[in-house]
Amino acid sequence: MKMSFRWYGEGDPISLEYIRQIPGMRSIVSAVYDVKPGEVWPEESILKIKNAVEENGMLFDIVESVPVPEEIKLGGKNADALTEVYCENIRRCAKYGVKCITYNFMPVFDWTRTQLDKKAADGSTSLVMYWDQMRGLDPLVDDINLPGWDASYTRDEVRELIAAYGKLGEEGLWANLEKFLKKIIPVAEECGVRMAIHPDDPPYPIFGIPRIITCEENLDRFLKIVDSPANSLCLCTGSLGCAASNDVVKMVRKYSAMDRIAFMHIRNIKIMDDGSFEERAHLSSCGSLDVAEIVKALVETGFDGYVRPDHGRMIWGETGKPGYGLFDRALGATYINGLFEAYSKM
Numbered sequence: 001m002k003m004s005f006r007w008y009g010e011g012d013p014i015s016l017e018y019i020r021q022i023p024g025m026r027s028i029v030s031a032v033y034d035v036k037p038g039e040v041w042p043e044e045s046i047l048k049i050k051n052a053v054e055e056n057g058m059l060f061d062i063v064e065s066v067p068v069p070e071e072i073k074l075g076g077k078n079a080d081a082l083t084e085v086y087c088e089n090i091r092r093c094a095k096y097g098v099k100c101i102t103y104n105f106m107p108v109f110d111w112t113r114t115q116l117d118k119k120a121a122d123g124s125t126s127l128v129m130y131w132d133q134m135r136g137l138d139p140l141v142d143d144i145n146l147p148g149w150d151a152s153y154t155r156d157e158v159r160e161l162i163a164a165y166g167k168l169g170e171e172g173l174w175a176n177l178e179k180f181l182k183k184i185i186p187v188a189e190e191c192g193v194r195m196a197i198h199p200d201d202p203p204y205p206i207f208g209i210p211r212i213i214t215c216e217e218n219l220d221r222f223l224k225i226v227d228s229p230a231n232s233l234c235l236c237t238g239s240l241g242c243a244a245s246n247d248v249v250k251m252v253r254k255y256s257a258m259d260r261i262a263f264m265h266i267r268n269i270k271i272m273d274d275g276s277f278e279e280r281a282h283l284s285s286c287g288s289l290d291v292a293e294i295v296k297a298l299v300e301t302g303f304d305g306y307v308r309p310d311h312g313r314m315i316w317g318e319t320g321k322p323g324y325g326l327f328d329r330a331l332g333a334t335y336i337n338g339l340f341e342a343y344s345k346m
């Protein structure tokens, strides 16, 4: 297991000097943030991250994310040219030592939450999605501005995108994903990179927008499209786990035994009776997921990929990027390290 920590580059209020002090921290998960999706990453930007990370005694060998432009997901007229750019970014990352690249195939918006700073009884805050805050919203009518959604789109652009995805449907999205994978995976294989797709978060359709990386049946289908370790999963326990129908421990055991998990995002969530969910501390007893059983499954299947503590709560008065403070993610890393050490020695 390779422990890692996400770092948002020089603009991140959490410094590499602090991250390196978390026991067992091996790798930094980062990306080039000064170019738009669909553009080639300047080599000097990749090298700059690598140098900063190595000066702090860690490795920059995992990227999250190289974003997939909407036009690729929609199969637009520039999809082929943009896929070429994507392949070039894989080659460039590999040139500077990157071994794993995470991405997602979520239409329009990445993760969806209704509040980023919900206060818990202990005074900590975390991200939540409450259905009573979601219901009744219609993105084709309302001026929706949920936290975490790309604010750079105008309301008309959002409407057009949602309409286009509605027309495309799930099977259309699968077809565009297949086309994309068949181009990028051979390139990844050639450069020794494992591509790791992040599941949809949450793993069900929202506002009628299709979502496909959601459940065991669909992950099986995804992995069969290109049957290669270069075509792998970023198994995010918190994303898959907020659908109660997903047996996350079973999925971890199965895909790790198949050597098709390149990257683990480990965090805990609490599912409420109506399907709403709250992000919680990593400890099994704090949420709906048995994090100990998840790590046990990884150890017993000889997991050798990357792990990072995913979102944390905001605690001890820390402010900053919701989900990405230092303190609770450091606690998460330490807890996960403890579980790995314990199960490895049993």
Ligand SMILES: [Mn+2]
Pocket: 198, 236, 238, 239, 265, 310
């Ligand atoms: Mn995740």
